[in-house]
Amino acid sequence: MLRGLSIRDIVLIDRLDLSFGAGLCVLTGETGAGKSIVLDALGLALGGRADRALVRPGTSQGVVTAAFEPPVDHPLWEALKEQGQEEAASEGQVVLRRILTADGRSRAFVNDEPVSTQFLRRLGHSLIEVHGQNDQHELASGNRQRWLLDAFAGQEALVRRTEAAYGAWQEAAADRARQHALLVAARQEEDYLRHREAELADLAAVPGEEGELAERRQKLMNREKLMGGLAEAQALLVGNGGARERLTTALRRLERQMEPETSLEGAAAALARALVELDEAEAELEAVVREAEDGGDTLDAVEGRLFALRDAARKHRVAADELPALLAKTQALLAGIDHGSEELLAADRLVAEREATYLDLARHLSQGRAQAAERLAQAVMAELAPLKLERTRFKVALLPLEPADIGPAGLERVAFEISTNPGSPFGPLGKIASGGELSRIMLALKVVLAKLGTAPTMIFDEVDAGIGGAVADAVGQRLSRLAEERQILVVTHAPQVAARGGLHLTVAKENLVDGNVRVLVRTLAPAERPAEIARMLAGARITEAALAAANSLLEQTIAPAQPETTTSPKKPLASH
Template identity: 50%
Template sequence: MLLSLTIRDVVLIERLDLAFPAHLSVLTGETGAGKSILLDALGLALGMRAESGLVRRGAQQAIVAAEFDIGPGHAARAILTEQGIDAEDTLVLRRVLGADGRSRGFVNDQPVGVGLLKQLGDTLVEIQGQFEQRGLMDPANHRTLLDAFAGARDMGDAVRTAWQAWRGARDAREAAKAARTKAAADEEYLRHALSELDALKPQPGEETLLAEQRARLMHSAQVAEAMTAAAQELAGERGADHALNVAARALERVRDKAGGVLDGAIAALERALVETEEARAALDQAMRDHERDGDLESVEERLFNLRALARKHGVAVDGLADLRDDIARRLGMLEDGEAGLKRLAKDEAEARARYTAAAERLTRLRQGAAQKLDRAVQAELAPLKLDRARFSTTIAPLAPDDWGADGAERVAFEVATNPGAAPGPMTKIASGGELSRFLLALKVVLARVSSVPTIVFDEVDSGIGGAVAAAVGERLARLGQELQVLVVTHSPQVAARGRHHWRVAKNQAKDTTVTRVESLDEAERREEIARMLSGASITEEARAAAQSLLAAGAA
């Protein structure tokens, strides 16, 4: 719900801080006092269109901040998480509008685009009567509202799941069909490419091994000469191992006479003999491997053939083996492609049938809920002086190509204001005053399933009075039991129903005019309602009538 609204330098408002309670709050005041400025200011914070004319004359910028309490399951939290903004218990939307018409948005003091303010605002406040095509007036919301009234959440989820499965099966079949068509067009090329790859039999990692082998073979003579020389130095009568053995035997003969002085040298010689033997064995193995390396010409031929084939297909040499498997798979699609397509078509048909069944169940639920909604709204219309009007929920089937995750029909709330007239969209059929009352009746019926916790009505009582105004006030108060409701009104019957009452007035000085907003106590409320009843000259009769209205509203 809306907790507070802070306004700085908006039109006639220099500085204003308002705290909003729950239930029904009313704003009253003489025409031109500036009540609409409050809604303009709130609209700024909610991301609505900004104009430089909203900046107070002489000020550099206008600032509006709206603070909201958002519960654990509020839709705004998901939007904040998606944007990487920490969701706290309270949410502050702030808009700064410069005199040049440029504006900046902030969410919890983090700079954001104005579009995000509007996206969040749509989950927080619904303004009826001033901004068209929002909330209940937006046909795009009607299907969602009907589903909420019908309690169709689980069934709607089932339809969305079935739709995604059907779409996935359809995409898989179409992708397989396109791949098979392309494979058929490229069959001759694919078979030639597979033949080349099979003839060469490339192996992963082969390029590195061949490159290393080629490097060795390019210096084969030098390497062989060095290995031979090393082997000769290690072996033979004048070799290293012969010398080490002679030295070790000489020391061993006098070891017992040296008193342990030669033990370290003898141990080192023994280790050297072992290391020398290991070196000779490793060198022998290297010489045998060198002999098996093959000839440079054949190694270079294979390496260059692999690299040429890789360039031809635009892949790395190590990717040739995978390319071969992919080409074989594509050719396999031609051989078993028809059977595979039939399997995928069967999967798609089954997924479509599951979606159709789920969508039909949702349609029946919507149809039943639409009848209940129409009866409930119709019952609210007569007391609102709309007894000749008719409200209807239209459920129109969509063409199969237009079916989607939300089902197979379009939902629209329509009205007819005269008997026998064809129903049509509320915004086109109803006048301003009628539209507000239609929306009020609909909102009262949908209050318990509303996803938006705060609703603002701008002069919902336009053009009515007496018993009809009293009926409007009674319904607004009832709506206030479920939601936070703010009403701009000229009707004393509506004003008397409020839990909280503000009066909007102008202060005119020599050079300036400033709008102020005052919170009224009970005595001040009675005076304000009496003024609304009798005009500038307040009579005792008007005060008595105001007291009567207040008493009826409190009952």
């Protein structure tokens, strides 16, 4: 439950500290006194929208702190453990804090640890349910009505299983549709695929081959230039008119002249040595030529392979290195054509199995709804008569959906319908019920569904708007009954409701000497309550008759469980 609320510098509230207990707490005050400011501040601490207009003018920031003591089995504790706050679970108290600066920035804390606003909102929704005019309109929503019926039937787990089964069915159906589309497309181009597969298989490209061939081609092109140069050198050395022929001729002529002229011996010896050196040079050149000629691939062969790869790549609009992957893909498509019918049959079986699973769960869900619909209608009808809606009939309609419209929520649409007068046809709750009727029907549902949900605290914002007398008294009775199950906070203008509160808070505006206004919230002592109830009965001028009526109301409407009005939170609600 909500144990404490601390507000600092929010709108017209400069400083406020409130303590709460179990049971029914009422918040009263004249119209415009500032009751909504208290709720807005609490909403901020629960993760609501951070509007910088909430910060009190002239201050740098506003702070709201709310302390709770949730039940030991509340799912909030697991959420805190996920955040690494095991210590909080052992202490049994959770403190939510929100800081809002004048420039609109906000920070969120849980037990003084910074958290995201989303996480704060998650915890806030699990701790407090707020019911106002918007919630009454939400009651007219088909989704909300379906959720309420399923919660009343106690089949939330079945709802989740049905949703999961529907998702699995649709996933299988989508996969089957993809397989069918691929098979149809593949069959349309089967001839081309088989031609492409044969061509690529014959080419037998390997990754990286293009780069290797380009490198080898460059080397071979360089070798061709080398061989041309070697051939020219050999021709100059040993060809007709080359160096060997000329050196030999020159040596023979010197030898014929050597007998009469011995001075030529040195020159002849030099020529002989030159011929020997020439032989060695020729041998070296021949060795280089043989090595070059023994290099394996020819330039024509390498270029032929390289150009074939590049032609295939251009033809199929892929990089040359992607040709092996294209071959694998082509073979996979052909295998899919060859085995596609078998795979489609398997996909069909899976779709049928998952559809059957979903339909089985959905039918069980429908049966549970049908059984619960009548019980819920009777329970709500029992609450309507005391709320002066005795001429109203309420029913829960289950409207079957067309096969194309069924979804994760099941096979039917849930609709709360009413008839406001005997003999009048039933119609949708949201279109026939007035705002006042909607609020009372919502209250009747809340009484019936009091044990459902996880939020230990419920807030009703002027649920009694536009009603009075016996109807307001009946509303007060039902709020008291709800307070036996949950902690209930009610903003009310009805004295019949206010008189039933175990804790009574009043809100008023105070004019300050500097011309400013501030909002004050006081916890009324028992002796002060008759005057406030009398004001609600008679207005600004409180008469003896009004006081007598107020005392009579208070005597007749003793709260079933007196809240603890002085309990302070275990942990101080310090302002940050």
